[in-house]
Amino acid sequence: KAGVTQTPRYxxxxxxxxxxxxxxxxxxxxxxxxxxxxxxxxxxxxxEYFSETQRNKGNFPGRFSGRQFSNSRSEMNxxxxxxxxxxxxxxxxxxxxxxxxxxxxxxxxxxxx
Amino acid sequence: KxxxxxxxxxxxxxxxxxxxxxCNYTVSPFSNLRWYxxxxxxxxxxxxxxxxxxxxxxxxxxxxTLDADTKQxxxxxxxxxxxxxxSYICVVSRMDSSYxxxxxxxxxxxxxP
Numbered sequence: 001k002a003g004v005t006q007t008p009r010y011x012x013x014x015x016x017x018x019x020x021x022x023x024x025x026x027x028x029x030x031x032x033x034x035x036x037x038x039x040x041x042x043x044x045x046x047x048e049y050f051s052e053t054q055r056n057k058g059n060f061p062g063r064f065s066g067r068q069f070s071n072s073r074s075e076m077n078x079x080x081x082x083x084x085x086x087x088x089x090x091x092x093x094x095x096x097x098x099x100x101x102x103x104x105x106x107x108x109x110x111x112x113x
Numbered sequence: 114k115x116x117x118x119x120x121x122x123x124x125x126x127x128x129x130x131x132x133x134x135x136c137n138y139t140v141s142p143f144s145n146l147r148w149y150x151x152x153x154x155x156x157x158x159x160x161x162x163x164x165x166x167x168x169x170x171x172x173x174x175x176x177x178t179l180d181a182d183t184k185q186x187x188x189x190x191x192x193x194x195x196x197x198x199x200s201y202i203c204v205v206s207r208m209d210s211s212y213x214x215x216x217x218x219x220x221x222x223x224x225x226p
Contacts, residue, residue: 004156042202042216042217042218042219043157043202043204043216044216045213045214045216056213058213090156090157092156101159101162102159103159104156104157104158105156106154106155106156107155107156
């Protein structure tokens with residue numbers, strides 16, 4: 001079974017631009033969670049999607065949004081990029097909502113200049 | 114305030130030696146505690162998950178303990194190998210109306226030959 005895949009793996013943007021990141025969960029998994037990882041803040045929870053609906057949300061501004069499609073694939077969007085948005089964005093999938101075992105993808109490393 | 118603190122911040126040990134990583138938390142209400150291993154440039158991989166009623170859980174050479182009374186957990190690595198070099202992240206989930214995962218900042222372990 002293929003693991004969680006994320007595209008692109010690396011991305012460079014400038015301040016003010018927007019970016020869309022993609023995550024394909026493990027086949028059969030219906031829950032997708034997004035995390036931001038920075039050296040200073042560590043891993044922080046962004047949001048969780050299940051059955052195309054956002055079920056949980058972390059403490060991030062409205063510039064961070066996401067969606068999930070009927071095939072469970074998910075996208076995350078960040079608008080009006082700031083320098084502080086430079087981070088590794090990780091996606092994790094699990095069988096169901098609040099499932100104990102999550103499987104992480106390799107992440108998308110975003111650099112904002 | 115819901116927090117997860119890990120110690121030490123970094124650790125260097127010789128191959129074959131044992132080590133113990135610590136995690137203290139103040140998260141309430143507590144749902145479960147997870148330990149993840151994250152290799153450089155890759156997403157975290159789940160090692161163990163423990164609920165309130167579990168005191169010890171093993172996964173190969175990794176053994177996690179949980180003391181829900183003192184709100185402390187430890188991850189013991191036996192007979193360390195070079196491949197154990199990674200960051201180890203303690204994550205506590207909070208179960209109330211807003212399910213949330215709270216991450217520790219991690220312990221960076223380096224195993225030297």
